[in-house]
Amino acid sequence: GESVGLHLPTLSVQEGDNSIINCAYSNSASDYFIWYKQESGKGPQFIIDIRSNMDKRQGQRVTVLLNKTVKHLSLQIAATQPGDSAVYFCAENNQKLVFGQGTRLTINP
Amino acid sequence: DARVTQTPRHKVTEMGQEVTMRCQPILGHNTVFWYRQTMMQGLELLAYFRNRAPLDDSGMPKDRFSAEMPDATLATLKIQPSEPRDSAVYFCASGPLRDVDNEQFFGPGTRLTVL
Numbered sequence: 001g002e003s004v005g006l007h008l009p010t011l012s013v014q015e016g017d018n019s020i021i022n023c024a025y026s027n028s029a030s031d032y033f034i035w036y037k038q039e040s041g042k043g044p045q046f047i048i049d050i051r052s053n054m055d056k057r058q059g060q061r062v063t064v065l066l067n068k069t070v071k072h073l074s075l076q077i078a079a080t081q082p083g084d085s086a087v088y089f090c091a092e093n094n095q096k097l098v099f100g101q102g103t104r105l106t107i108n109p
Numbered sequence: 110d111a112r113v114t115q116t117p118r119h120k121v122t123e124m125g126q127e128v129t130m131r132c133q134p135i136l137g138h139n140t141v142f143w144y145r146q147t148m149m150q151g152l153e154l155l156a157y158f159r160n161r162a163p164l165d166d167s168g169m170p171k172d173r174f175s176a177e178m179p180d181a182t183l184a185t186l187k188i189q190p191s192e193p194r195d196s197a198v199y200f201c202a203s204g205p206l207r208d209v210d211n212e213q214f215f216g217p218g219t220r221l222t223v224l
Contacts, residue, residue: 034212043113043200043215044152089152096165097213099152 010104019077021103023090028071032093035064035075038102039086047075047088082107111135113216115201121222127189130219132201133182140204141184142213143169143176147197155199158184191223 013019025033031052036044050057050064050073057064063076073090087102114133122128134141143155156166161178169176173195175187188195198220202213 036215041217043202043218045215046212049212096154096157098154101151 009101010106012106012108013080014108015080015082017080019075019080019084019105021075021077021088021090021105023073023075023100025071025073025090025092027092027094027098028068030092030094033064033066033073034091034093034097035062035073036089036091036099037084037086038089044089077105080105080107082109113201113203113214115199115216115219117219118217119220119222121224122191123224124192125190126223127187128191128195128221128223130186130199130201130221132184132186132203132216134184134201134203135205135214136182138203138205138214139181140213141178142202142204143184143186144200144202144215145197146200146218152200155186188221191221193223196221196223 034049035047037047038044048059048062048064050066055066061078065074075088077084085105085107087104089099089102091097091099113135116131120128139160142157144152145155146152153168155169156176157164158178161181166176173188178184184201198218200215200218202215204213
């Protein structure tokens with residue numbers, strides 16, 4: 001069946017460095033992808049999305065890359081800040097959203 | 110600013126009791142989603158509504174769970190009878206457009222503990 005998974009359950013980076021969070025998806029029919037950020041005790045918060053007819057999209061300090069050939073999605077966060085500490089989920093859409101298990105990002109001072 | 114609200118934020122109940130969780134979607138949004146989050150299963154879609162009509166509730170145990178939208182400003186998720194395995198955080202989300210392939214705005218969640 002379809003699944004969305006993350007390569008790493010945890011990621012630790014130095015403050016100021018760039019972070020890259022990866023996600024693999026298995027359903028080649030998925031046409032839309034979203035990255036969410038979830039802070040402790042809060043609901044997921046939309047970060048950025050990308051449609052399958054694109055391979056890159058940029059936001060404020062964040063970039064999402066989509067490689068449909070290998071069914072891989074990544075979220076890049078530039079100049080990581082303490083406020084970026086959270087669990088990050090990728091989600092793919094094919095009829096409905098399916099979420100990955102999440103990657104916990106921690107920032108070292 | 111507009112946001113999804115959920116009540117209660119926390120609920121502790123005993124096995125067998127009825128639990129009702131409420132959600133007020135963002136005004137003007139016409140899709141509403143219910144999710145359950147646990148450490149083991151992550152985020153699972155339970156049900157979603159479009160223009161108040163249920164479109165997909167395949168993720169929801171039908172024998173004890175029910176989801177309704179009595180009006181455009183209120184969505185409810187009910188569990189009767191509740192069981193300890195229902196303990197989780199339940200999120201409601203709403204979306205501004207007609208299709209599911211668009212941004213969903215999540216509420217703060219209801220943390221349910223069934224003893």
